[in-house]
Amino acid sequence: MIKISRNLFFLVLSVFVLLGAFSCGRGAPKKEAAAAGEAGDAFSSEKAVIRHAHGFTIDYYDHYKLVRILDHDGTKTDTLKYLLVQEGTATPSGYPGAQVITIPVKSLVVMSSMHVALADFAGVADRIRGLGNFAYLSSTVVRNNVKAGKVTQIGLDGNINNELVISMHPGILMSMANPDVGFAKFKTMMDAGVPVMPNSEWLETTPLGRAEWVKLMAALVNKEDFVNKKFDSVEKAYDTLAQLGSRAATHPRVIIGMPFKGSWYMPAGESYMAKFLRDAGAGYKWADTKGIGSVALDFEAVAPEALTADYWLNVGQVDSKKEIAGKDPRYASFKPFKTGALYNNTKQTNDIGANDYWESGAVNPQVVLADIIHILHPELLPNHQLVYYKQLQ
């Protein structure tokens, strides 16, 4: 009896979804479809349009979506395919090698702060059932669930507890792994029917591109409608601020990070951090370097810039000027150290030492940008209160 009614429900649902998709294809917004989207279970009427991110694509079909996770490596692009199939509908054929994910995903196993942020942004943080490591957690929803015992710690990418994850039957496991390198280690998990999706948002070259991965999360939980609106306002705010910042009359010179044992890692010119600096109207000496990660520099190569720079941002695992000088007395000779123009992105560090900059900051680039603009050009945003950044004393 129950089985029949369930089947009937899915039949009605798929007819409804088909109608919705059809009408949407003609460009006529349907109130019913929007309402169903808010309910959060039906196949989304609205599509996610990707404007900034390069790491994934979503194609929409009648009752399923095709997600491609791309790995741009020089000239060749590697692709992982995922079929996001609406619950209760048939899996389409003709996609060999694609992993199948039943949507809406009802339970998530995630690895990084970024994944938590994506879920939080889409309003589905309470669906997180497994997390790589509790030590880096900021989201109150997830922290409460951890306290209530609803979330399991499953270990980080290198050593995930396979048995634990498989026994949880999650709808998806989001990994931090690079799409091609090291993905083979998830074979056991995928063989056991747990879809594994690498989330290579850290390979994006712009803050908005990183944040746009929320749309992938939206596609997984059928919340395109809600997430698109929210992301649009993030994008709009970011663009307005970027115009303000990049038109600034002065370009204060900035150094980033902290050397370790004589090597200084500076964000490379094509990294999202360099983009933040460009949009904030900063003078950044390594803005033209190639690469999306960081450039390994000799302490000596950075010293001339550090000695005369105006600001020193993202100082690292330190909380005061005293600690910086304790790391290496030479750092006290840097101009930003002397003038006190030292800002660290650690204001939102909570009682367990997790820094929300890496979590909510990743999906709220407009707030991070506002912080940096306020630091470098206080006259442009005089009333802004720093959210993620704080001045080190």
Add this chain to the structure above:
Amino acid sequence: MEGTLKKGRIIGLLLLLLLAFLLDISIGSIKIPLGEVFRILFSFHSENSTWQFIVEKIRFPKACTAVLAGFGLSVGGLQMQTLFRNPLADPAVLGVTSGANLGVASIMLAGGGSASLYAIKELGFSGSWLITCAACAGAGGVMLLVLALSSRLNSNVMMLIIGIMIGSITLSVISIWQYLSDPDLVKEYLLWNFGSLGGVTGSQLVILSLVVAAGLIIAFLSSKKLDALLLGENYARSMGLTPKKARIIIICSTSLLAGGITAFCGPIGFVGIAVPHITRSLFNTSSHRILIPACCLVGSVLMLLCDTAAQLPGFQTVLPINIITALIGAPLVIWIILHKNNLRNFG
């Protein structure tokens, strides 16, 4: 005749050391005119304060550290090769360097939980001192263990095996920590593992010099014992030497040298193996009164040249010193083995 030849070589090496030191100081990723470098070195003053900072605060301490590391590691290696009468021995065979490794790993990886790091910070240690102290503690701990074991053993070969086993145990403990740690922390630990001469400045440099000086003085004072040991423990005994006592003194010296340098610079491989071989082939002697100072000179020249090579003039990046020493050291040893059959001292 032979004596003057050796004297000549020592003087030659001294000049080479001076040249290598100046070369190391004048080359770097920032171009500074040679004249300006000398002016800064000798008058401590330059019109360009950036250049002054680079030469005075970056290049000079780094070159000094290279010299100290060259002194310590090569003499440590020489002592171990003699003590164990094994051409493959280096300062690391005692497990002391892995002990230093373990100390660092305990701070960086196991202590990775910010809570424990916080607790240690509260004790008053912070920054680079924390890592250095941890490395010293690790090296010291292993050294005490090795000493305790060595006083119970009669044979140096057994000592060698035990040293290697202790090293293996500490490394596997580190591997477990690495396996269980956050990738960021592991990366930092790996960076430490590449070795670096650039992180030692100011008071750290003073302490490193004191430690190396102490180790070298002990080594020099025990050069007669080393000469005797080279001929075998039985021979040494017949010369009125107590092998056990000699062993303890030599282990103390090597531990100070290797542990101290590893604590401040991270592990630096190959210098300890390569330099004694190079020196022996240069001087053709087995007398430690000559070999020890000669090793110091050859070792420091090699370290300075490695450091210069690591800087890749024109590039903004510096290669980790530990990579360069092996890249340069290994072919050198192969060349020596092919050209001079100099391993005969190890019958």
